[in-house]
Amino acid sequence: MRIFAIPILRNRWAYYCHSTAPTTSQLTKVVDWSSKKWEQLGTADPTTWKRKLYDRGNHFMNQLDYQEWFLKNVPNKGEIQHPPEKAHVLYASLLDGPAVQHHLEHLLQVKEPYHKKYMYYSAYWVPVACTFAIVPLIPNIPLAYNLFRLYSHYTAYKGAQHLKSLPLDYAESPELDRLLNTHEFCTTNELQLPSEIEDSFKQSAKPNLQLLLQCDIPGVIGLQEITNLSHHFESPGMEVELKRARYQMLADVARERFASSSSTS
Numbered sequence: 001m002r003i004f005a006i007p008i009l010r011n012r013w014a015y016y017c018h019s020t021a022p023t024t025s026q027l028t029k030v031v032d033w034s035s036k037k038w039e040q041l042g043t044a045d046p047t048t049w050k051r052k053l054y055d056r057g058n059h060f061m062n063q064l065d066y067q068e069w070f071l072k073n074v075p076n077k078g079e080i081q082h083p084p085e086k087a088h089v090l091y092a093s094l095l096d097g098p099a100v101q102h103h104l105e106h107l108l109q110v111k112e113p114y115h116k117k118y119m120y121y122s123a124y125w126v127p128v129a130c131t132f133a134i135v136p137l138i139p140n141i142p143l144a145y146n147l148f149r150l151y152s153h154y155t156a157y158k159g160a161q162h163l164k165s166l167p168l169d170y171a172e173s174p175e176l177d178r179l180l181n182t183h184e185f186c187t188t189n190e191l192q193l194p195s196e197i198e199d200s201f202k203q204s205a206k207p208n209l210q211l212l213l214q215c216d217i218p219g220v221i222g223l224q225e226i227t228n229l230s231h232h233f234e235s236p237g238m239e240v241e242l243k244r245a246r247y248q249m250l251a252d253v254a255r256e257r258f259a260s261s262s263s264t265s
Contacts, residue, residue: 001075001084003168004176005091005100006229006242008221010185013095014066014245015104016238017073017159019080059210064152066245071111072152073237074159087166090173092180101170108164115157122150179229186219193217193254201258209251221246 001019008014041054077083091100129143194217200207216222223243230239 001087001166003087003089003104003163004173004233004238005089005095005104006176006221007092007095007180007185008242008246008249009188009191009219010094011187012249013091013100014242014249015070015107016235016241017070017075018233018235018238019073019075019084062210062244062247066241066248067107067111068115068152068156069241069244071115071156071159071163073241074162076155076158077162077165078158084166087163087168089168089170090176091170092176093172094177094180094185097170097172101168104168108160112157112160112164115153115160119150119153119157122146122153126150179232180221180225183221183225184219185221188253191217191219191253193250193257197254198258201254205259209254210247213247213250213254217250220250 001017004016004018005013006016041050042058044050044054046052089100089104091097125146126143129146132142194212194215197207197209197212200209200212214223216224221242223246226242226246227239229242230236
């Protein structure tokens with residue numbers, strides 16, 4: 001099992017778990033099948049209901065923490081036929097190795113109890129949400145949401161638990177260096193965001209940054225580079241996860257810089 005630390009900026013990175021271990025869980029197989037069918041909706045014509053449903057669903061899922069998606073992608077130790085003896089954490093040489101190690105170990109230390117706690121909270125709300133079923137002909141959205149969050153917290157909790165139980169072998173990756181060697185990365189402080197983003201905060205306290213950040217920005221990993229990484233490692237999920245992480249990191253920087261200007265304007 002390999003954990004990639006992919007730089008989004010010089011001092012910000014996202015993790016992606018690349019595991020080819022076959023699972024024994026029927027639930028996981030059903031979820032994987034459903035995910036593939038869901039991604040197929042994204043190839044539909046933009047004017048069709050399928051594509052509109054896909055875009056709205058993706059907008060909702062993009063609001064969930066990208067680190068939660070990373071942990072959800074780590075296989076449950078009890079559901080794979082041959083559990084790995086260790087995990088290889090591979091990072092680009094432009095990142096600081098000790099910082100990557102400290103960050104990942106701290107992330108696991110914090111997120112394991114966090115997702116365990118909210119897994120139980122979601123489970124507590126499921127019986128309450130079931131009461132909405134007494135209204136006929138109306139989809140029970142509260143129940144669907146709570147079941148989704150219950151499963152999401154459960155898989156993230158088990159993923160963090162699995163990684164914490166494994167020895168982690170950290171190493172620079174010449175393969176990542178080769179794939180990213182044409183790109184110059186900047187730090188968060190050096191980042192120059194497009195002027196349209198600052199203008200959007202002057203017009204609204206909570207602007208829609210989704211479209212504004214779907215462009216290449218100097219010093220930030222490019223969208224095509226993410227696609228190339230995904231194709232190279234033959235992992236379609238990597239593209240979705242990294243683009244989600246990229247958006248959330250850049251949106252956080254934008255809010256830190258410009259949110260105050262909207263409140264004073």
